Amino acid sequence: xxxxxxxxxxxxxxxxxxxxxxxxxxxxxxxxxxxxxxxxxxxxxxxxxxxxxxxxxxxxxxxxxxxxxxxxxxxxxxxxxxxxxxxxxxxxxxxxxxxxxxxxxxxxxxxxxxxxxxxxxxxxxxxxxxxxxxxxxxxxxxxxxxxxxxxxxxxxxxxxxxxxxxxxxxxxxxxxxxxxxxxxxxxxxxxxxxxxxxxxxxxxxxxxxxxxxxxxxxxxxxxxxxxxxxxxxxxxxxxxxxxxxxxxxxxxxxxxxxxxxxxxxxxxxxxxxxxxxxxxxxxxxxxxxxxxxxxxxxxxxxxxxxxxxxxxxxxxxxxxxxxxxxxxxxxxxxxxxxxxxxxxxxxxxxxxxxxxxxxxxxxxxxxxxxxxxxxxxxxxxxxxxxxxxxxxxxxxxxxxxxxxxxxxxxxxxxxxxxxxxxxxxxxxxxxxxxxxxxxxxxxxxxxxxxxxxxxxxxxxxxxxxxxxxxx
Ligand SMILES: Nc1ncnc2c1ncn2[C@@H]1O[C@H](COP(=O)(O)OP(=O)(O)OP(=O)(O)O)[C@@H](O)[C@H]1O
Ligand SMILES: [Mg+2]
Numbered sequence: 001x002x003x004x005x006x007x008x009x010x011x012x013x014x015x016x017x018x019x020x021x022x023x024x025x026x027x028x029x030x031x032x033x034x035x036x037x038x039x040x041x042x043x044x045x046x047x048x049x050x051x052x053x054x055x056x057x058x059x060x061x062x063x064x065x066x067x068x069x070x071x072x073x074x075x076x077x078x079x080x081x082x083x084x085x086x087x088x089x090x091x092x093x094x095x096x097x098x099x100x101x102x103x104x105x106x107x108x109x110x111x112x113x114x115x116x117x118x119x120x121x122x123x124x125x126x127x128x129x130x131x132x133x134x135x136x137x138x139x140x141x142x143x144x145x146x147x148x149x150x151x152x153x154x155x156x157x158x159x160x161x162x163x164x165x166x167x168x169x170x171x172x173x174x175x176x177x178x179x180x181x182x183x184x185x186x187x188x189x190x191x192x193x194x195x196x197x198x199x200x201x202x203x204x205x206x207x208x209x210x211x212x213x214x215x216x217x218x219x220x221x222x223x224x225x226x227x228x229x230x231x232x233x234x235x236x237x238x239x240x241x242x243x244x245x246x247x248x249x250x251x252x253x254x255x256x257x258x259x260x261x262x263x264x265x266x267x268x269x270x271x272x273x274x275x276x277x278x279x280x281x282x283x284x285x286x287x288x289x290x291x292x293x294x295x296x297x298x299x300x301x302x303x304x305x306x307x308x309x310x311x312x313x314x315x316x317x318x319x320x321x322x323x324x325x326x327x328x329x330x331x332x333x334x335x336x337x338x339x340x341x342x343x344x345x346x347x348x349x350x351x352x353x354x355x356x357x358x359x360x361x362x363x364x365x366x367x368x369x370x371x372x373x374x375x376x377x378x379x380x381x382x383x384x385x386x387x388x389x390x391x392x393x394x395x396x397x398x399x400x401x402x403x404x405x406x407x408x409x410x411x412x413x414x415x416x417x418x419x420x421x422x423x424x425x426x427x428x429x430x431x432x433x434x435x436x437x438x439x440x441x442x443x444x445x446x447x448x449x450x451x452x453x454x455x456x457x458x459x460x461x462x463x464x465x466x467x468x469x470x471x
Contacts, residue, residue, distance in 0.1 A: 028143040029070065031055040033063045033077035033089065034105070043076065046132055047139065060084040060092060067097045073146040074139050079106045079114060079125075087117045094121070099150045101142040105130065157357065167203055168350045171340035173455050177204070177332055184330045185211035190283060192268075192327045193305040194450065195334030198384030201305040202266065204334060209262040214301055217261030222254050224275075225267035232275050234291045243292025255288060258300035268327065269308030269319065276320045283326040302327075309448075333451045337379040337386065339444065344375045344386070351387050355394035364394060365401040373404060377414035434466055 030052050032043045040056040047054045055070065057063040059081060066072065075093060077086040090102040101123040106114040114125035123142040126135050167178065184191055185208045193201045202221065209219045227235050234243070238253030255263060271279065282288045282298050289295050304327050313319035337344070348366060356363050366374075379385055393406040404412040424433050438456065442463075445451040453460040 028052040028074070028140065029055070029072050030074045030076055030139055030143070031057060031063060031066055031072045033057045033059070033075060033081070033086070035059060035078065035081045039078070043130075043135070046136065050136055050140075052139075060089040063089055064092055064096055067093055067100060072097060072100050074101050074103060074123075074142040076103045076105065076135065076139055079104045079110050079117070087113070087120065087122075090117065090120070090122055099146055099153065101146045103135075103138050103142050105135075165203055165206070166350075167200065167207055168346050169340065169343035170346060171335075171343045172457070173335040173340045174343060176454055176457060177334060178207075180330070180332050181208050182211060184208065184332070186213055188212075188214075188301050190302045190304070190327055190329045192310075192329070192331045193303065193334060194310070194331060195305075195307060196336050196380075196382055197307045198382035199334035199336055200383050201307075201334050202264070204332065205262070205264045205266075205303045205305060208303055209264075209301075212262065212301065214261050218258055219262050219264065220254050220258035220300075221264040221266055223266045225270040229272045229275070232272070233278060236275070237278065237288050237290050238293070239291035240293040243290075247292070250293075253290060255282065255298050255300055256290075256296070260299060261301070263300040263302055265302060265304040267306060268304040269306035269310060269313055271319075273320070276323050280320060280323045280326060283323070331450065333448075333454055335451060335454065337382045339451070339455060341375055345371060347383060347386055348374055348390060351390035352394065355391045359394050361394070362400065364397055367401050367403075370402045370404055370407070373407065373412055373414050376416050377411045431466075438463055438466055 028047075028050075030047050032040055032047070032054060033056075034040050034043065035058050037058070040058065044054045044056055055066045055072065057066055060083075063075065063077070067075070075089070077089055079086040086102070086104045090104075093100050093102065102117075102121070104114050104117055104122050104125040105128060106125050107128045111125075111127065114122070118125065123145060124138045126138055167174075169175075181191075181204055191205075191208055193204050195201050205221075206219060209215060222236065224232065234247075234251070234253065236253050236255055238251050238256055239247050241247060241250045265279070278288065283302065287295050287297050310319055310324055310328075314321045314324050337347075348371065352364055352366070374386070374389075381388075389408060389411055392408070393402055397403070397406045424436070438452065441452045441455055442449065445455065449460050449463055453463050456463075
């Protein structure tokens with residue numbers, strides 16, 4: 001018995017040869033496995049007449065080959081075939097194509113085996129002599145189940161992608177940040193997360209919440225810049241019925257919803273002076289008043305974030321100094337991606353994993369010259385920009401490996417990054433080495449002292465001291 005694929009067309013055999021891409025729309029895909037060519041042909045005809053896409057195979061090996069290459073919803077297989085049987089095929093199929101459903105064709109006297117096969121996961125069995133209506137009905141129902149199971153699986157996967165976001169990176173700069181975050185998490189201290197746009201501030205806030213004793217409570221995020229000033233107060237603190245025109249019923253605010261959990265105040269640098277006063281009061285007294293209501297005790301841990309330079313905002317008189325100090329109990333600066341280029345390959349790999357899966361395609365490879373460009377580009381939009389670039393490439397790429405043409409022009413044309421190393425002649429006094437290293441690091445962080453301190457693993461105060469400056 002030859003095990004050749006019958007889809008490899010042979011002279012005089014009217015076996016259908018499905019070509020081209022996978023099934024589209026509602027077309028059902030069925031694979032008929034029977035060692036008898038005439039059975040294959042007649043079954044194929046039946047399903048084709050039903051508008052289904054049909055593959056045929058004459059044994060387990062060729063059937064598995066088809067299932068590896070094409071999306072097969074249902075396998076209709078003979079139970080007894082020379083050298084193999086339908087149950088073994090079904091088990092092997094689970095490895096190659098876990099969602100595929102199996103319907104067995106059984107001859108008289110093998111029903112017991114078929115019943116056992118159903119316990120092992122077959123969808124159905126049909127008895128010979130076959131009746132057209134019966135097999136069509138069974139295959140249709142099996143296909144329906146396959147679609148439901150596959151859809152369920154992909155929805156679950158998508159949900160997982162949305163909810164579990166790990167922090168990827170091994171660089172010393174990121175590790176230091178995670179160390180501080182891990183240490184700060186269990187306390188109820190207010191945390192202020194600083195950093196450029198797209199550096200992962202929200203991700204860090206969720207990380208802190210997840211590692212805190214309030215992890216089972218809610219994580220409530222408020223984007224202070226996105227909510228119009230006129231309604232921000234009511235949104236944060238809630239309001240009583242009739243507190244203002246349109247307040248037709250009492251409404252809980254975000255502080256109340258974050259009870260027992262964490263309130264993430266994002267874009268805190270955008271708060272109006274009026275709301276700044278109210279938040280200061282919660283931080284100082286641990287209580288607030290809903291609009292038109294009575295004093296309530298707050299029970300939310302506050303994590304705030306901004307991409308603004310809050311010290312400059314304080315100096316310019318736009319942000320209350322007392323609030324700044326209240327928020328700044330523990331400050332964490334998310335380092336820009338260009339200050340931790342060693343994380344780029346890991347992040348590229350991480351996002352390729354996510355977006356290739358999302359687009360239902362095999363994992364793309366990244367040739368060295370492409371990875372080099374991705375590493376050289378300065379990433380002004382940080383991790384978010386990198387994520388977008390990889391998502392776009394995972395959609396556009398037509399080959400198995402990423403090409404420079406799959407990247408936006410700015411990335412594909414990135415010039416090599418300047419070397420990060422600083423060299424000193426032997427005999428340079430240690431103090432001088434320290435001073436120069438600090439100055440170069442400050443140049444690298446565009447004068448951001450708190451980031452430079454993090455990169456160097458020292459306190460901001462030490463930076464001032466070593467440079468002989470006063471704070
Ligand atoms: N270290 C990281 N590992 C994996 N994903 C990351 C990392 N940092 C950021 N991301 C991803 O990058 C995107 C941007 O992150 P996030 O929203 O936390 O940044 P942000 O600093 O809050 O940005 P913005 O200031 O613009 O609000 C998100 O999709 C996030 O999951
Ligand atoms: Mg954010």
